[in-house]
Amino acid sequence: MSKVPVIELLLNEMAIAAPAGFAVGLHIRYVSPLIMVNTYPEAWQEVYTAKVYGLRDPTLAWGLSHLGTRRWSQIGLPDPFGLLSEAAQYGLAYGMIAAMGPMSSRTIAGAARPDREFTDDEMEHIYRIVQRMHDLSEPPARLSRPQADALRCIADGDRHAAAAARLGISESAFKARLTSARQKLMARTTAEAVQRAREYGLI
16 A cells, blocks of 8 residues: 555544644755645745745754754744744744654655644654654665666656557566556656656666
8 A cells, every 4th residue: 555645644633733824845855855734824834935944944953963853932042033933923932843764865844833832742742753754755776677767767758658668568567567666656647756766766
């Protein structure tokens, strides 16, 4: 069974646990996460992007240098640009950060409420949700030979019929290999699967 539906269920749990929205980056490698989901208000996302807050965010800095959970109000890191005060203007008045995994594949999640601080139990609940997503989305160490060959054909620009002929298999068998490769890489499209396979050095 594909892990994607399970992760989608966990994201729904996150949405319930974080009334003002959340952002989670799973397995951040070379600055880019394997999966990124952000449900914070669009207006805040636009401000965050326009002001390059990703390089100035004290909550993100905490998540990159610590493991576990912490309320935004207790991070204790400088916020010279007033990012947290500005976030509160968009309904993100109270929040928490959760971080796990090695530096080479770190997962960081932020969650917010408009009304009060998160309780310890709520923070633990969110941490467990994110940990489950982190575990489920662990990038594969390798692809099977047929999966890798199929993705290489697409990477080389072959269409399905030509790729199937090149590999000496039917077109339906080729498509099945692509499907299994997408599932293993947790990619929604073949292009995304090719990109991830390249990033992980699997093809």
